[in-house]
Amino acid sequence: MSDRLVVALDAMGGDKAPDAVVKGAAIARERFPQIQFLLFGVESRLAPLVEKLPILKGCSTIRHTDNYITGDAKPSTALRQGRQSSMRLALDAVAAGEAQCMVSAGNTGALMAMAKFALKTLPGIDRPAIATFFPTRRGESVLLDLGANVECDAENLVQFALMGEVFARTVLGVSRPSVGLLNIGSEELKGNDAVRGAAARLRAPGSPINFVGYVEGDDIGAGSADVIVTDGFTGNVALKTAEGTAKLFLEFVRTAFASSTLAKLGYVFAKPALQKLRERLDVRRYNGAVFLGLDGIAVKSHGGTDELGFASAIAVGADMVINGFLDKIRDDIARMSAVTDLPEKPQTAAI
Amino acid sequence: MSDRLVVALDAMGGDKAPDAVVKGAAIARERFPQIQFLLFGVESRLAPLVEKLPILKGCSTIRHTDNYITGDAKPSTALRQGRQSSMRLALDAVAAGEAQCMVSAGNTGALMAMAKFALKTLPGIDRPAIATFFPTRRGESVLLDLGANVECDAENLVQFALMGEVFARTVLGVSRPSVGLLNIGSEELKGNDAVRGAAARLRAPGSPINFVGYVEGDDIGAGSADVIVTDGFTGNVALKTAEGTAKLFLEFVRTAFASSTLAKLGYVFAKPALQKLRERLDVRRYNGAVFLGLDGIAVKSHGGTDELGFASAIAVGADMVINGFLDKIRDDIARMSAVTDLPEKPQTAAI
Numbered sequence: 211m212s213d214r215l216v217v218a219l220d221a222m223g224g225d226k227a228p229d230a231v232v233k234g235a236a237i238a239r240e241r242f243p244q245i246q247f248l249l250f251g252v253e254s255r256l257a258p259l260v261e262k263l264p265i266l267k268g269c270s271t272i273r274h275t276d277n278y279i280t281g282d283a284k285p286s287t288a289l290r291q292g293r294q295s296s297m298r299l300a301l302d303a304v305a306a307g308e309a310q311c312m313v314s315a316g317n318t319g320a321l322m323a324m325a326k327f328a329l330k331t332l333p334g335i336d337r338p339a340i341a342t343f344f345p346t347r348r349g350e351s352v353l354l355d356l357g358a359n360v361e362c363d364a365e366n367l368v369q370f371a372l373m374g375e376v377f378a379r380t381v382l383g384v385s386r387p388s389v390g391l392l393n394i395g396s397e398e399l400k401g402n403d404a405v406r407g408a409a410a411r412l413r414a415p416g417s418p419i420n421f422v423g424y425v426e427g428d429d430i431g432a433g434s435a436d437v438i439v440t441d442g443f444t445g446n447v448a449l450k451t452a453e454g455t456a457k458l459f460l461e462f463v464r465t466a467f468a469s470s471t472l473a474k475l476g477y478v479f480a481k482p483a484l485q486k487l488r489e490r491l492d493v494r495r496y497n498g499a500v501f502l503g504l505d506g507i508a509v510k511s512h513g514g515t516d517e518l519g520f521a522s523a524i525a526v527g528a529d530m531v532i533n534g535f536l537d538k539i540r541d542d543i544a545r546m547s548a549v550t551d552l553p554e555k556p557q558t559a560a561i
Numbered sequence: 562m563s564d565r566l567v568v569a570l571d572a573m574g575g576d577k578a579p580d581a582v583v584k585g586a587a588i589a590r591e592r593f594p595q596i597q598f599l600l601f602g603v604e605s606r607l608a609p610l611v612e613k614l615p616i617l618k619g620c621s622t623i624r625h626t627d628n629y630i631t632g633d634a635k636p637s638t639a640l641r642q643g644r645q646s647s648m649r650l651a652l653d654a655v656a657a658g659e660a661q662c663m664v665s666a667g668n669t670g671a672l673m674a675m676a677k678f679a680l681k682t683l684p685g686i687d688r689p690a691i692a693t694f695f696p697t698r699r700g701e702s703v704l705l706d707l708g709a710n711v712e713c714d715a716e717n718l719v720q721f722a723l724m725g726e727v728f729a730r731t732v733l734g735v736s737r738p739s740v741g742l743l744n745i746g747s748e749e750l751k752g753n754d755a756v757r758g759a760a761a762r763l764r765a766p767g768s769p770i771n772f773v774g775y776v777e778g779d780d781i782g783a784g785s786a787d788v789i790v791t792d793g794f795t796g797n798v799a800l801k802t803a804e805g806t807a808k809l810f811l812e813f814v815r816t817a818f819a820s821s822t823l824a825k826l827g828y829v830f831a832k833p834a835l836q837k838l839r840e841r842l843d844v845r846r847y848n849g850a851v852f853l854g855l856d857g858i859a860v861k862s863h864g865g866t867d868e869l870g871f872a873s874a875i876a877v878g879a880d881m882v883i884n885g886f887l888d889k890i891r892d893d894i895a896r897m898s899a900v901t902d903l904p905e906k907p908q909t910a911a912i
Contacts, residue, residue, distance in 0.1 A: 392798060431805035443795060448778065450779040453779050455782045460810075476829070476830030487813055
């Protein structure tokens with residue numbers, strides 16, 4: 211738990227920066243009255259925006275910098291040349307303990323590289339992962355990794371399970387989240403070495419994880435587990451496949467309603483209900499992917515989001531701070547390493 | 562091209578066998594008047610069913626066997642103990658040239674193992690793959706592998722591209738299908754060695770493939786490529802994720818329509834249009850996964866499908882026979898091996 215809630219914002223990152231960032235901060239303030247903002251960016255652009263929003267007065271400090279990371283910058287270039295960038299300075303504020311978390315809608319690769327460098331990986335975690343939450347039949351679930359690690363061994367997956375579980379506890383408020391490992395249903399070849407090795411570890415006596423075993427692709431939408439763990443390649447494909455299918459479906463429904471006069475009439479009556487459905491599936495509600503496994507909290511907002519979406523990303527970071535994400539994860543790592551030392555420890559993937 | 566069209570049916574495989582199989586055959590006969598069936602299974606159960614369907618008379622031969630493969634049989638057990646099973650005898654009929662293709666709604670793992678054994682892998686193909694087609698915004702696309710190969714190297718992916726391309730030509734009727742490699746969008750780590758190696762090969766001068774480069778998960782629903790190639794782990798997860806998302810979405814829409822009296826009224830008007838949408842997305846239309854890369858055509862119908870779905874699976878096999886799938890794939894393998902021998906050949910995945 212933390213009494214302070216200082217959020218560092220990369221005010222120059224994202225397609226709609228700095229507008230969406232500053233307005234998003236104002237919206238977040240309504241939900242978190244104790245919040246304080248450090249806004250990193252071009253002062254001459256930020257000051258007039260803050261000025262217009264009375265709710266931000268007294269809780270916002272602008273830290274001027276002219277430098278920012280473009281959307282197409284290479285991570286290596288960003289690392290070398292972006293030491294004074296708004297993104298990097300926001301991360302540095304977290305590293306220095308000035309802020310408890312940071313949010314950026316900028317370049318994902320650059321943010322990942324700089325976050326690893328500035329915040330460092332938590333002791334006991336080999337590789338950070340990217341996680342997000344999404345709507346399911348039963349509510350909301352967490353999926354990770356979403357692309358930080360293309361190839362993973364069993365130990366990586368076990369660590370993702372830990373990180374995802376704590377993320378679900380602190381952000382979704384589930385007290386004992388169920389964790390599933392994404393696998394395939396082919397009868398003969400049930401998964402690869404990494405998946406089988408991770409399952410053995412997560413099932414071992416003393417594991418702090420409420421492991422429900424293997425889940426399959428259709429369990430993502432069904433919400434069969436609160437946390438779904440997989441490597442970054444599969445997770446990235448799964449998330450984008452789900453998004454693409456939802457988009458396709460929405461278009462099919464739209465076409466169906468436009469296909470006849472009767473259908474159009476039906477739409478008029480059903481509109482309020484369909485509007486509610488749209489709100490339920492609004493991607494802005496699910497904005498805020500998190501880099502887990504770092505010694506500090508960094509949230510990546512979607513680059514194209516508006517102020518509502520950016521406010522959701524701030525809320526994700528704020529919830530993690532308020533609910534003591536870092537302490538909880540340190541605790542879980544300690545409990546899991548005890549399990550690691552058991553003689554039953556299976557071999558990790560022999561790739 | 563083939564003038565003969567003899568289809569061997571595992572009449573005992575699937576949840577609704579032999580009913581759905583025999584009735585499915587009757588439906589398929591309407592579309593393919595030249596078709597002949599060899600029905601493998603328990604004669605006392607099949608004969609009365611065939612008797613009731615005049616369209617099957619004169620084109621159906623029952624081959625009696627008491628043995629069949631259960632849904633939970635291990636592939637290794639099926640191989641050893643299922644030599645007289647309806648599934649195996651149907652495969653043997655293809656291997657012997659008596660039938661040009663076979664269809665089974667039985668145990669996938671057993672079918673894969675027995676098909677590999679009975680039909681053998683095509684020269685030039687290292688590992689068979691499972692492919693299917695599915696609806697997209699632009700029409701229909703092919704996805705493979707769906708789970709036959711959990712880990713794949715670059716050479717496997719190149720072979721999947723070849724097989725998928727010929728499948729799209731012969732079943733979807735696309736004259737020059739575009740082929741994409743499934744990859745992730747993370748800026749720093751664009752894919753793994755296998756994916757990068759396969760892309761280099763498919764792009765090489767002389768490649769017979771119309772390669773459009775990398776595609777991402779959301780391109781599956783968008784139909785950005787006619788054929789989407791990936792390893793069996795990712796493909797299985799992607800397909801099931803898409804199915805799960807569609808199911809979730811359908812449920813959300815249903816809930817929305819039931820949420821108020823007005824919405825219910827809207828549903829009444831929109832019903833015919835929504836009915837059409839349901840038909841468009843009817844899974845039975847997309848039934849029929851194919852084992853590609855074998856020296857013979859074997860189609861796997863979904864185990865739970867009804868006669869309409871089973872008829873679709875027969876149609877997939879029949880289209881492959883009529884359009885000369887095996888000849889075309891032999892041709893493509895020869896053209897691709899010429900490319901393989903170029904000095905520019907990049908390294909395959911160093912796993």
